[in-house]
Amino acid sequence: MTAAVSRWFFAPLPVARVAVLRLIAYLFLILDVLYLRPWGVGHGELDAEWYAPLWIGRALPLPTPTPLLVDILIGGLVVGSLIGLTGRFPRLVGWFVAVLYLQWMIVSMSYGKVDHDRFGFMLLLFVLPTVGRASVRDRSPSEAAGWALRMVQIGAVATYFLAGLAKLRYGGLAWFNGATVARSVVRRGTELALPLLDHPWTLRATQWFIMIMELTSPVLLFLKARWQYLIVAGLFAFHIATFMGITIIFFPHLVALLSFLPLERVIPSRFVRTPTVPAAPRPAEPVPA
Amino acid sequence: MTQLSVRARRVRLATSAVVIGLLFFTTVWGHDEYFPFAPMRMFATANKPDGVVRWFSLQKQLSFGEWQGTALSPTNVGINRAELEGQIDRVIDNPEMLRMLAESHVRLDPDGASWTGVRVIRNIQHLEDSVPVGDVVHEVVVTWERPR
Numbered sequence: 001m002t003a004a005v006s007r008w009f010f011a012p013l014p015v016a017r018v019a020v021l022r023l024i025a026y027l028f029l030i031l032d033v034l035y036l037r038p039w040g041v042g043h044g045e046l047d048a049e050w051y052a053p054l055w056i057g058r059a060l061p062l063p064t065p066t067p068l069l070v071d072i073l074i075g076g077l078v079v080g081s082l083i084g085l086t087g088r089f090p091r092l093v094g095w096f097v098a099v100l101y102l103q104w105m106i107v108s109m110s111y112g113k114v115d116h117d118r119f120g121f122m123l124l125l126f127v128l129p130t131v132g133r134a135s136v137r138d139r140s141p142s143e144a145a146g147w148a149l150r151m152v153q154i155g156a157v158a159t160y161f162l163a164g165l166a167k168l169r170y171g172g173l174a175w176f177n178g179a180t181v182a183r184s185v186v187r188r189g190t191e192l193a194l195p196l197l198d199h200p201w202t203l204r205a206t207q208w209f210i211m212i213m214e215l216t217s218p219v220l221l222f223l224k225a226r227w228q229y230l231i232v233a234g235l236f237a238f239h240i241a242t243f244m245g246i247t248i249i250f251f252p253h254l255v256a257l258l259s260f261l262p263l264e265r266v267i268p269s270r271f272v273r274t275p276t277v278p279a280a281p282r283p284a285e286p287v288p289a
Numbered sequence: 290m291t292q293l294s295v296r297a298r299r300v301r302l303a304t305s306a307v308v309i310g311l312l313f314f315t316t317v318w319g320h321d322e323y324f325p326f327a328p329m330r331m332f333a334t335a336n337k338p339d340g341v342v343r344w345f346s347l348q349k350q351l352s353f354g355e356w357q358g359t360a361l362s363p364t365n366v367g368i369n370r371a372e373l374e375g376q377i378d379r380v381i382d383n384p385e386m387l388r389m390l391a392e393s394h395v396r397l398d399p400d401g402a403s404w405t406g407v408r409v410i411r412n413i414q415h416l417e418d419s420v421p422v423g424d425v426v427h428e429v430v431v432t433w434e435r436p437r
Contacts, residue, residue, distance in 0.1 A: 009301070041363070041364075046389060144291065162328065163329040166316060182419040
C-alpha cells in the first residue's frame, strides 16, 4: 500500500516538463499582477477600515496593506519572476516569488471576498523551487519533477472536487435543480447567455453537468495520459464557454491544469540535450527472506 | 533517472499529506477566513427557482447634483461588487465607509472630479421557475453625503 502510494506520488516525469511549466508560470505571474488581477493596488489605496483580515493575516500578524506594501509586492514579484525566467537561482527565487505571491493574494482577498480560482497555481509556485535547476532541454525522467507535477495536478483537481463538496455543504441537494446558474446569468450574463434564461432547463442541465463533473474529477488523476489530455481539453472548453456566458474565467487554474500535458514537447527535439531513453532495467532485487 | 533520497521522499509525502488534509478539513469545517485553504464555495449556494436575485451597484453625486452610476471596480473605488457584498452590513452600520470610497477614488483617479456623495443601490429581480419576471426594482441601501 505504502509502496503503491509512493510509486504514484514519485512517478518520474521529464525535467523539461517542469522547466516549461516554470516559464509559463512566471510569465503568467507578471501578466496577472500587472494586468489581469491588479486588485491589490486598489486595496492599498483604501482606508484601513475596509481591511477585513483573513485568519492568516491575524495569526502571523501581517501588516495592513498600504500603497507602499503594494508597490514592494508588485516590484518584488515582477523582478523575481524575471529572474525566475532565466532559470538562475531556482530555489532562492522560487521560494521568494511563492511567498510574495501568497502575501499578494492575501492582500487581494482581505476586503470582503475570497476567490478560489488559484489554489493549484499557488501550489505550483511553492513546488517549483523543490525541483531546483531544470532545463527545457533536459528530458531525463526525475522523481522530483514527478512529485511537483503531481502536487499541481492534485491542486487543480481539488479545486473542482472540493467545489462540488462545498456545493453539497452550502446548497445541498437543492443545488442540482436550483437557480444558481440562472442567478449568475441575471447578474452578469452576456448577450450569448441571456437568451438561455427563457429556457431554464438548459441552466438546470448545466448545473447537473457541473456537479457530476466536479464530484467525479478525481478520476482524472488516475487515467492514462491520452485520456488526461482529452479531458483537460474539455475542461478548457468548459472554462472558455463559462467566460463567454458570464465573463468569469479562472486563468491561474488553467495554468495549473497544464501540469497534465506533455509540455516538454513544445521544445523542438533538435534542442533536446538528453533524449528520453527507456529506463535501464533494474538489477533484480534480493527477495526478503 | 534522478531519484530522491529516502529523506527527500519522506518530507515530500508528509507535505502532500498536510496539504490534502488541510484541504479536506477546511472544506468540511472551515470558512472563507481560512484562505488559501477553505471551502471552495464559488457559486455554492442554491437559489430558489421562484426566489429573487439581488445585486448591488454604486452611485456617485457630483457637486450635490444628480446621482449617477459609477463602476464598482478596484480601479474606480478600490473594491469590487463581491467585496461590497461581503461587507455590506458593516457599511450600513458605518456609512462613513462610503466616504472612504470617495477618497480612494480621488487617489486612484487624481484627475477626476471629487464626489459629494456615494450611495449603494440594491437591484432586485424576481424569478418564476428560474425565469426573470417583471422589471428590476432598485432601492437605496445606504447613503453618505458630504456635509454642505
